[in-house]
Amino acid sequence: xxxxxxxxxxxxxxGNRIAGRNASAEALVLHRETQKVQVIPGIxxxxxxxxWTKDGQALLVFSATPWEARIYRVEVATGKRTLLRTVEPGExxxxxxxxxxxxxxxxxxxxYSTVRILGTLYVAEGLE
Numbered sequence: 001x002x003x004x005x006x007x008x009x010x011x012x013x014x015g016n017r018i019a020g021r022n023a024s025a026e027a028l029v030l031h032r033e034t035q036k037v038q039v040i041p042g043i044x045x046x047x048x049x050x051x052w053t054k055d056g057q058a059l060l061v062f063s064a065t066p067w068e069a070r071i072y073r074v075e076v077a078t079g080k081r082t083l084l085r086t087v088e089p090g091e092x093x094x095x096x097x098x099x100x101x102x103x104x105x106x107x108x109x110x111x112y113s114t115v116r117i118l119g120t121l122y123v124a125e126g127l128e
Contacts, residue, residue, distance in 0.1 A: 042075070066099065069087045085103065
């Protein structure tokens with residue numbers, strides 16, 4: 001379904017629109033019935049699709065580092081971005097991978113996960 005290089009990620013509630021990316025990492029919407037592809041303005045390369053909004057007009061996307069994640073609402077037609085939430089873990093020490101974030105649009109709640117590696121400290125005494 002769709003172009004050979006298209007990878008769909010989020011299906012709209014109407015079942016007719018699929019958001020994803022092509023081999024060039026462009027954010028796209030594939031219209032299932034017509035097989036037409038529309039570029040979504042305003043979505044950055046490093047952002048991850050979460051899902052379509054309840055009204056079907058926008059996508060929830062997030063970007064993350066090991067120390068922070070931000071979730072945005074991006075209007076599909078215009079690319080207008082609205083920051084919904086910035087999340088920072090309570091303890092940042094040892095964070096090594098970008099945070100994973102899930103956001104519930106209706107209740108405005110979120111959950112996140114991080115990967116932390118904490119080392120071992122050895123104390124050597126009597127060395128000269």
